[in-house]
Amino acid sequence: MLTKEHCKTALQERLLALAGTSLDEASASDKYAALASLVRDYIGQRWVDTTRRYDDQRQKQVYYFSMEFLPGRLLDTNLSNLGIRDVWREALAELDIDYTELLSAEHDAGLGNGGLGRLAACFLDSLAALGLPGHGCGIRYTYGLFEQAIVDGVQVEKPDSWLKDLNIWEYRKTGKAVLVEFAPPLGIVKAVPYDIPVIGFDNRTVNTLRLWSAEVRDEFCVNYSSLGPEDYRKLLEYKNGVEAISQILYPDDRYEEGRQLRLVQEYFLVSAGLKSIIRHIKRKQGSDLRRLADQIAVHINDTHPALAIPELMRILMDEEGLGWDEAWDITIHTISYTNHTVLPEALEKWPVGQLQSLLPRIYEIIHEINERFCAELWQRYPGDWDRIAAMAVIADGFVKMAHLAVAGSYSVNGVAALHSDILKNDLLNLFYQHAPQKFNNKTNGITHRRWLLTANPGLAGLITGTIGPTWLHRPDHLTELLPFATSTTFQQKLAAVKQDRKEALAKFIFDRYHLALDTRSLFDIQVKRIHAYKRQLLNALRIMDLYRLLKDNPQLDILPRTFIFAGKAAPGYYLAKKVIQLIVTLAKQINSDTAIQDKLKVIFLENYNVSLAELIIPAADISEQISTAGKEASGTGNMKFMMNGAVTVGTLDGANVEIREAVGDENIVIFGLTAEEVAACYQTGRCNPLTVYNQNERIRHCVNQLIDGSLPVIGDEFKPLYDYLLHPGGAFLELQDFAAYLEAQERLDRLFRNDRARWQVATTNIAHSGRFSSDRTVTEYADAIWHIRPSESPASLI
Template identity: 65%
Template sequence: MLTDKEQFKAAFVNRLLALHRKTLEEASLGEKYDALASLVRDSIGRRWVNTDYQYAKTAEKQLYYFSIEFLPGRLLDQNLRNIGVRDLWVEALNELGLDYGDLENQEPDAGLGNGGLGRLAACFLDSMAALGLPGHGCGIRYQYGLFEQKIIDGNQIEQPDNWMKNFNLWEYRREDKAVKVKFGGHLNTVLAVPYDLPIIGFANNTVNTLRLWSAELPRDLTVILSSLTPDDANKAVQHKYSVEALSQILYPDDRYQEGRTLRLAQEYFLVSAGVQSIVRYVKKTHGGITHLAEKAAIHINDTHPALAIPELMRILMDDEGLGWEDAWRITANTFSYTNHTVMPEALEKWPVDTVQNLLPRIYEIIHEINERFCRELWKRYPGDWDRIAAMAVTAYGYVKMAHLAVVGSHSVNGVSKIHTEILKQDVLKLFYQHAPSKFNNKTNGINHRRWLVEDNPQLSRFITETIGDNWIFRPVDLGRLTASADNPEFQQKLKAIKRERKIILARYINGKYGVEIDVNSIFDVQIKRIHAYKRQLLNALRIIDLYDRLKANPDLDVIPRTFIFAGKAAPGYVLAKKVIKLINTLAKVINNDAAVNNKIKVVFIENYGVSLAEIIIPAADVSEQISTAGTEASGTSNMKLMMNGALTVGTMDGANIEIKEAVGIENIIPFGLSVEEIISVCGYSGCDPRTVYNNNPRVRQVVDRLVDGTLPFAADEFHILYDHLVYGDGHFMELNDFDAFLAAQEKVDILFRDEKAWWKIITLNISKSGLFSSDYTVNEYARHIWRIRPVEIKDKLESPVEKVGDAKDRPGLNNVGFGAL
């Protein structure tokens, strides 16, 4: 470890020469980033090997977290901070005349995820390592991310996100640990090659592994293909493309059959590669497979990895020779499942013929799982065919992945209290009635070291000056800030820090879009995937209403607001893409209207991702968490914004409810119909929106603005939104909650004028945010679901680095990463 500045400077310059044959003066920023990142790699090698050695030596149970998404963001700063040399190395770089921020910006955001699901997975891995827990991630090494979002003429345009166009210095290719994945149909054998990324624990010696699988042709097939006839060679090329597509892009377009089949193939590729590796490691380290469930826990993050259940059954029966009962006992005790949706239509399901054609053996096992489960149900509920059909794993021509995950797991959890109750009382009600002991709640959490210490150093330093630094290790200690909530000096410093962060964001917006932002205005932020249930459209209607009022009375006494949006819409989601167009159209109109733009501005920041979130979140005054009650499983942006000093305006949905319980109803602004009220007033199918439209003049005026030509929109541009609001099924209650949403914003305006009251509330929100650290959440998973314990990794250890010995006689020492798989 380079803990001397002069030693680091010499090592940095020498690394530039070794990597690029360039001096400090000649090297580009990208080349300097390479040198810096490679020195970090050098610093963690011993820790990584020692971690794997200690896991193997202690024979502790390990956790493998399977997720179709991981969204770690940039890793340089986090890794430097976690190994404890960031400040020293930054000072040394400054003395060399280098700006650390410029170097950090050379790293692309890893295109391995889309939103909350992937960011949650990354937070969990970070917390596992920080807590010293033996836990690893398993995902796909996508060559391209979801897409790079460009806004052209107000429209979302999708471009390839080639985030790996340059070498990824954090990954280690492990071709010697590759496995073969076999498909039926048009795909046969694929080589799954692992690339390992270190997950470095904060201020300890733990280095866990995120293993990402890349699809390639097996080497023996490559040799055969080189001698084919031209016609066969053309077919071979197509086969090669189909193989590589498995790890090419996150979420292939599912509007077409080819894209849907590729999605299913990706899911199987992920789970087959991962499960094979786990089985191999357990056999090698523990001498057999019968104790798999005692030595390995496999967690399914949403339904995408649910095929891991029949895949493990296949391996145990076909490869290991176990009978069904023994294989099922091991499988059910190995797997646990987190559900991430409360909307039945969003639960993943696949046509039987698609599964059968692509994965014939896997389908046979799924069919047998279903047959045995239905027989079990028949014994308990004889004659209740409706119940059995509703709970079947395969029914009406579909394989229901959530049902497969529930049946094949020993634990099923939701991600907020209300979400778990909805699962138990509605979405998975019959399964809960059948096996209530399986169900539990684990409210989501965020990595406070990433989302406060790293992305808001100004606030982080101030907190440490106020209460010491123990909160970094024990985030609940943020509660000690409560004592300063009424302190005027504390409040003024907090206000100055928020202003500094708002200036940073305003400069970014002005430089990117040429829009000047008033940093004294309320920064009103809604940053998340664009979707009807998240109700960016409701927010846009509120902006139209405010614009109308300001046009009618330019002297209207309102606190200036800057509305900031960011998020991507799925390429095939026409309604969501039209909402983006509406927001950008409002921005164009309002920002160029001198009569109102001193009171209101609208900005849509394109290509939202982790790095942009790290700029936006610390600057936010208001956090818009306005999903229809009963639709958002949890949310995590609500926690990040709260932790960075934003006031939540939110429906009683997801984790908003628990934020309210933590801070008190007087320190959050709730609004809108509750789940119970929606059901009572409208039933499960929603309300008829025309009733509200016809009876509420203010609603009617705002909605009519979409089509009446008052605003300079293109003809029929937003008829799809008008029809959704007026003639749709009303499921997302935009019009029903409109008045309540306006009233909530009036409260924000009033509260912001009372500086003392505002900063007291902000302080109390920050002080309670430690309750939503992923450290707490992961610890709950570890204790109650995964049954794993911390393993202390000693700094000095008899390991393969220090004593070579005879590796073949020492379990796990030939293999670095992924629990020494």
């Protein structure tokens, strides 16, 4: 039994051992490192026991391959999952240590960018919490995507050197390194694993996130004294080339060199991961790999790890001596694939020449896969050349990674009901016709342990005090809140929790940006990756319209609103960076205008990451989920906001459709064209934005502000946005949905004027959010795709 006294003594002793300092002299970073190292001690035996249990029980295990993982800070989560957070908080308080300040000393891991990486982290959390044998496989990037700063109104990218200080959660496993082979000049690369424990909530399970780092082989680090100048030059070039593999997340694809590095990274990940897995299987369960599909499941998170298919074939044939047919049968029963996008530019394809030169053996295998797959299609659809050409893995000089992923896997799933229907009926329709049994839906989910229990402890405490603690293990039990949706007492307590979170966010904003916010205003929030289809620009146009109305009539009866944005634009995404510049320009103009009587504030928060999201999301009154219908595969931000009692305004896109099904039309504000109507617009070409522009004066006024000198910028800074909005292609239908969006905002205004109705809607959303827990999602994957089962008895999981 851990006591406060034991905690206080242990911390001071560990400080002395690690930092050579006393408690009085220690920095916040010293205290964080000391506490985190103690938590590592608590984890170790559970981790060893879990691995032994999996091996002894010969349990089938799943390996989740992803180019991104976004775990966020781990100290608070790990303490909570171990069940010792409260005793440590009390002990630290008695030592006069600010727990929040201590937590902030931890860097967010720079291992991902957005929803893809955060989803992967949620899945790992749920796998461990459910006692399921499942692990992550990724790359240990030295630098994250980038650290975002806003300088003179525009996004500036700085290196995200998240590993500049010790990452106390990782364990370097030099003895488990493997070699990955590329064609010269890169040649053979050493892949060294760094393991991070993934701790199950309130159980004995500790799974593993294994991250691979590229290093020069040992034989290149000896006999330096015998090298001449030319040898040193070649050595340095080779060393720099090897280490570049795991240096940065998402090399810039505007350049050939960046695209080449991305391909190298993808193969490095799958080759290192699969070799490590096969080695473990052979060591623990014998050398016969014919039952591999009964022993492991390999899941590829989007197309980035799709080279796992030819790489597994190569290992089985070249290293294990199996024939093609046997190796193919094993492969297609081992690998499953999740598609995350309907955007054509996000469906990877690689030039044949690039794959041939970098990975000649892998290309040979892909070519043979294509030949055999096309022959199979010919047998089934003789003479239908158009169908075969459309489904080919290699076509028009490119290897199509989504086609490879579908052809070489036994399961293909979308991540929301609407998205999966689009895959089956449109994007991958020919593949669905050919093999309908492969296709299924698994709607995304989020871990309620981070996005409610950790991010919003006040709300978590209110829920537990109202319905008891069973929801922590069974998030579907959150529906027990429904009878309290109309309770005045509960509504008052919920309002107090929301106000507390708004004040915390407002304090952060004032301390960081020196902007004072009215915490009684509506916090209207859109935080996500900046992309045209997510339509931050539509939101900005609405703000421009509202500001004009206030300028014309400062006494206009509106509820004061604070608009909060955050998110990164890819360095080469010019239009997205222009949208950021527009939002920052509006903030500068509006926040300094005393004539509107503080009824409107706008702010763009820099460097959006998991930790900032944990501060922002619990403070939201309104959740903006306004992507063009049919373009967002699922979304998970929408789930995080609803779980924290925000009201969603959104299109019928992604998981918004299922959120509406869960909460009912009266508890979500839906607007805009449907996915079918959007598709018809694009197909017929009838949705010309110029028509809408010419017919709607409010729209025309907003769009014209981009070029008429209304905004405080020099020259034609926003002419590209003006041209984009009026392009005959229709952009992402911002103007077509504008009037409906304004009407939706009027509905929101009416809702928030009625306190009882507002908090009833908020409570209803929280109550139904358990449906969108990643525990539900992962259970569906485990049962229907991976066929894995918990290694712990149910009693140990409750």
